[in-house]
Amino acid sequence: MATPEAVDWDAIIRDPRFQSLHRRKARFLWGLMAVSVVFYFLLPIGAAYFQDLFKIQVWGVVNVALLFALSEFLVAWVVAFWYARKASRDFDVIAAEIAAQYGARR
């Protein structure tokens, strides 16, 4: 393992490519995180305070509450898939470029 001094970390931080990676990643991750958290907490909030809405039967005996809970699964999977695709097509490419220039990646 190379010594940490071998890599100029400050130069990486100053590199415009890293700056842009940082900005785009931060915006994407925290945005997605906020949306996911809000969507998740809609379930306990709805179950507690909007029971009349949750009780409406929409598909035979299947009510809004059940469909909403199932939609949470779908949303979690979509978030995971979307992030994984974005990261591998976009963030990983820039990160690899920076890593190749500043430090041998293993």
Add this chain to the structure above:
Amino acid sequence: MNPAQAAAAPDYQWLTFTVFAVIIAITMWVTYLAAKRVRSAADFYTAGGGISGFQNGWAIAGDYLSAASFLGIAGLISLYGYDGFMYSVGFLAAYITVLLLIAEPCRNIGRYTLADILAYRNDPRRTRVFGALSTITVSTFYLTAQMVGGGVLVKTLIGINYETSVICVGILMLAYVIFGGMVATTWVQIIKAVLLVCASIVMVALVWSPYGFSLPAFLKVVVGDPNVQARVATLLGDPAKNMTAAELGQRFLEPGLYFKAPIDQISLGMGLVFGTAGLPHILMRFFTVRTAQQARGSVVWAMAIIGGFYVLTLFLGFGAAHSVGPAAIAAVDAGGNMAAPLLAQYLGGGPASFWGNLMLAFVSAVAFATIVAVVAGLVLASASAMAHDLYVGVVRAGRETTPRAQVTAARVATLIVGAMSIGIGIAAKGQNVAVLVGLAFAVAASANFPCVLLTLYWKRCNTTGIVAGMLIGTITAVGLTLVSPNVTYPLAVKAAAHKVLDAEPAKRSAATAALASEDAAVAAKAKKDLAGLDKAVAKATADIAKWGEERTSFVGLEQPLFSLKNPGIISIPLGFLAVLLGSLLTRDPRAEATWNEVYARQNTGIQVTKAAAH
């Protein structure tokens, strides 16, 4: 009623033992193969970083789908309907936090433990001590719940006594971890997750196929079931008197039968969603892969597997409610933990049939493997905190520790933690430990999560902040739980008992009068009511005798100081606040100087500790 007889028919005990033996033999073979590959500390703690993203995804699922979630959630759904399913949602949603914010940076920054991540920027000695203590605290809460749950489960399933069950779980787990380290633990978790998912898919196929795999058709039968309707009527009490049978059945699919206080439910949700990202045994799994890409891939796979499994719990739970009946499930285990095994027995053909007992034995063996695999992961996390953080990182700080000595230290620590877990498991016999899982999540969410998150994403975060966050987060989460309604309050218990006794004469005379009724149904109901009344009176008398002159809970309170069962809504913000204030009130040049390195490294993955190629 003897639960052991209720679960497995005595004639088929041999079958249960055979299936258990086969599954244990497979995991032992894997451990034997793994033991040959454990040479260094990296092999022991992280399987040398040689696990692929797909494998790690299955292992995370195996680590996470504990008996509490497999048996517990299926049970909650079978007894309380919709509210049980809300747990499933929370457990999956938790992985979004892990995926987006935690997994990849942790892979790029850490080596073996949670404290590694904290020690990178901060004073290594102090953060290692607090990180290790918090790891051991969280893991011990979780471990105790698993050991007690496991002991009860094995006792119920195969009829051996509680102490023997706990010792069996402990020894088996120690064999995996001591000889095979993370390699064996990983493979045991993978095997268990595959078995669990397969068993669940088979059961759901059997439960659902009679309804042509139509969701409304299946649920229509569930809400139309008289047993389910009777259960809802019991849960609702007086308000149920004005409801029709159809309304009662439909109520099973609506929220509010289990969670009574809305804020409590939101507080629980916070604990789940942020706590998972602070569970040391889950974080540790990300050090077993080589790159951030694989860490990401493993979470995506884990979310697919865990999510898919939790969707199945909907059918397992409702299926058990309809096929076995809530009353029958609660009769074997009041918490509903036997719902899935009993459903398996029913689907195979019932308690008297060979296939019914084979299915029961298989699901029971999977549940047993589940407990052992989860316990193995927890013990490994605690042992690594003890050996790597406390011994190598603090006690022997600044001195060279040979790879051989490190592995020995890890094995000794495993033995200590394992022996402790067996001792705690036996000591906690008969205790209600469900609260401990919630507490583990609460401490993880209130102490570990703020510290890890802010150390990764906030430049000003420093040692004082970490120490303050760990202390405040843990103390408030544990403290609020101690003064919450989770603890037994003798005055309330005795008041409830006296209420039962006071109401008894009126109820008894009413029931006795009804007993003489011409209507056979009314008379039968009266007879049942009388039996129930006798039971309630006996319990009330026993409660009064048990608590005697006792007035306060074991922390000295007459009533709860804090009205919520889940402390997260208070303790998580306090944990964050403590890290923020601690960091802002002090300056730590080293923490700020290393920020560029930490931030650049976590985003680029430069110089991740070289993984051993196997």
